Amino acid sequence: MKKAIVALGGNALLRGDQLGTIEEQEQNSKTTLENVISLIKAGYNIVITHGNGPQVGNILMRNDAGEELYNIAQMPLDVCVADSQGGIGYMLERILRIVLKEHNINKEIVTLVTTVEVDINDEAFKNPTKRVGKIYNKAQADKLTADKGWVFKSDPKLPDGWRRAVPSPQPIKVMNSPVINQLLEAGNIVIAVGGGGVPVYYDENGNVRPAEAVIDKDRASAVLAAEIKADEFYILTDVSNVYINYKQPNEIKLETLTVADAKKYLAEGMFGEGSMAPKVEACLKFVENGGKKAIITEATQLSGENSGTQIIP
């Protein structure tokens, strides 16, 4: 029995042009999971991981609004990420139960709340880059910096728009990976590492503390994929393949990408910084840690002829 990890992008659940209602999220999930079924039919045991960008963004906004309107204590970022794991994980599990039934597949689904270890001395903590939550004006942002120590970055699209910036440290270890592996090898479908996992670190006394950060979900999924010795690692996104010279006259669609070429193209800045580059890096990490094949593609390509872009040793 082969093992695969399938990382669902945010757009697999909620697209930017949508309102974010539960009906939209359910419909998007169903379409995505219908495609993931082909891997199960092909004999893979799978772990599904997922992003949480739009959802945790909404949770953070609601936190702000709840304090503003009703004076309800705001929860810190780690608890908001954990909340989003619960809500998204539950929804994926429920929809997947429906899809499995349609295909007469008898498998149990187990959804885990997952923490992921980071290093509190990671350079990322000195330079928060990931924008989350509400857009504030300068005065509001300054007050929040004074009150809560939040770091703000201006939003380049707005004249007086400031958003909280949080660090995006490297994932070191998925806390429950041995258990995830046992559940997987027993034939269960596992949903885990939602939103890249809740980031935690060990303090000087060896106690687990929360890190106010977000982890890239593809990077965290790659770490898990290596830890459980997955055969294949899929990153599902909104394009069928990785391209070089993307959207230029000399654009080339890649069918395969070797580790050496991937490193060269990354160094040349060939892939989008906040979009394709971290996905290619995550795949590299997996393949360099012993993985046989990583695939970047659209969900709809899983059951088709095209097999996306394969990153191989």
Place this chain on the structure above:
Amino acid sequence: MKKAIVALGGNALLRGDQLGTIEEQEQNSKTTLENVISLIKAGYNIVITHGNGPQVGNILMRNDAGEELYNIAQMPLDVCVADSQGGIGYMLERILRIVLKEHNINKEIVTLVTTVEVDINDEAFKNPTKRVGKIYNKAQADKLTADKGWVFKSDPKLPDGWRRAVPSPQPIKVMNSPVINQLLEAGNIVIAVGGGGVPVYYDENGNVRPAEAVIDKDRASAVLAAEIKADEFYILTDVSNVYINYKQPNEIKLETLTVADAKKYLAEGMFGEGSMAPKVEACLKFVENGGKKAIITEATQLSGENSGTQIIP
């Protein structure tokens, strides 16, 4: 190795007289979990279940505020319950890791997002009784009834206070109980069935649908306890024992309570309707389904001489 389920009451995490900050919740959890350690030291494999009353109440309020201030789509009740499982489960897992380390106990902790099956024809759906979320005035309540079909009940403490009332159906089955049992027997500590589980039902086509309801966490825990054939079932609450004629001159503290006596006292209305009665009923259900012993007590009593009130066949 004996198996026990420990159901933590809402006050084990967040007390009514507190603001609900994360620091308070962490401190309360730590105190409670310090006591639960005695069961692990006594050789039990344990499942920890927990309430979510104050937390899901806050999540519902934030949902309302997020729509009001920022026009963010509200999530339905099932997703809010799942969110609370993520946030609370994560927090309990993290604090328990710290407590285990203090006691040099080397065990893995696994936190599951849990759905629980209910019957959509349960009589409870015709008579919603459980008040959740924000207090509205009559005009607001009427509008929400028209817009979303919500049912409202007046708040007896307020002249024009209306709260959404949701059904509290009986739990039938914990969807993941075989997996919970495997994880438990493998020596892991499992955190599950948060807030009584996310209520779902099978529609006429056998598909899993969300139920807009909340399940009593003690009842759901009792169902799980019977399903995994737990030896003991603990309900931790804010009193050391069950009493008859509670707070009256002829009050009697119960050390043991047989099934027959429990039924008699319940019929006599001897236990508080929204408080002790459902706990005694949950214990009865467990013992009648083959459980050896159910215990209602305070967390602090677990490591002491007093062993609370034991409900036995």
